[in-house]
Amino acid sequence: MRRTAISAAALLALLPLAGCGSGDDEPDVPLGFISATYERTGSSYENRFLDRDATPALVADAIERERAAMDRIEDDGSVFLRYDDDIVAIAPYGSALAGSEIDVDDYRSGRSRYSAHVGHRWPAAQRDSGGDFRGGGPGSGK
Numbered sequence: 375m376r377r378t379a380i381s382a383a384a385l386l387a388l389l390p391l392a393g394c395g396s397g398d399d400e401p402d403v404p405l406g407f408i409s410a411t412y413e414r415t416g417s418s419y420e421n422r423f424l425d426r427d428a429t430p431a432l433v434a435d436a437i438e439r440e441r442a443a444m445d446r447i448e449d450d451g452s453v454f455l456r457y458d459d460d461i462v463a464i465a466p467y468g469s470a471l472a473g474s475e476i477d478v479d480d481y482r483s484g485r486s487r488y489s490a491h492v493g494h495r496w497p498a499a500q501r502d503s504g505g506d507f508r509g510g511g512p513g514s515g516k
Contacts, residue, residue: 400444400457400458401441401442401443401444401457401458402441402457402458402459402460403441403455403457403458403459403460403462403478404437404440404441405421405460405478407437407440407441408421408423408437408462408476408478409423411436412424412425412433412476413425413426415475421477421478421479422475422476422477422478423475423476423477423478424467424473424474424475424476425467425473425474425476426467426472426473427472427473428472428473428474429466429472429473429474430451430452430453430464430465430466430474431448431453432474433453433464433474433476434446434448434453434455434462434464437455437462437464438455441457443455443456443457443462444456444457444458445495445496447491447492447495447496449491449492450491451465451466452464452465452466452491454488454491454492456481456492456496457481458481459480459481460478460479460480460481460484461478461479461480461481461484461485461488461492462476462477462478462479463476463477463479463484463487463488464476464477465477481499482499485498485499486499
């Protein structure tokens with residue numbers, strides 16, 4: 375009986391560690407940091423921000439200090455940060471020498487919108503299989 379109790383205790387102690395290996399090691403975009411640091415310019419669901427003083431490279435550096443991106447592309451004065459499910463695009467603001475517009479977009483639409491800049495290096499988004507779709511309408515036999 376004592377041997378079983380020790381084995382069960384050892385198993386329970388290791389259980390939290392098993393959850394760490396879920397395979398979801400990709401970084402999430404630090405949206406809280408971005409929201410707290412930069413001026414919001416879009417509606418609450420658009421996730422567009424502005425830094426009137428810093429260049430795109432400096433803004434990208436600050437965001438990556440908060441949470442490193444999976445990849446970074448600098449192209450034509452803009453910087454693109456790839457996260458697990460999102461893309462952060464940082465572009466020059468207007469015609470000023472400094473200033474940046476920051477756009478946080480989900481990976482699928484961001485990859486599509488910025489494909490001229492990132493399409494050569496970042497894979498296309500996976501399509502949803504629709505496996506849970508059960509149809510609908512009258513007589514569909516749900």
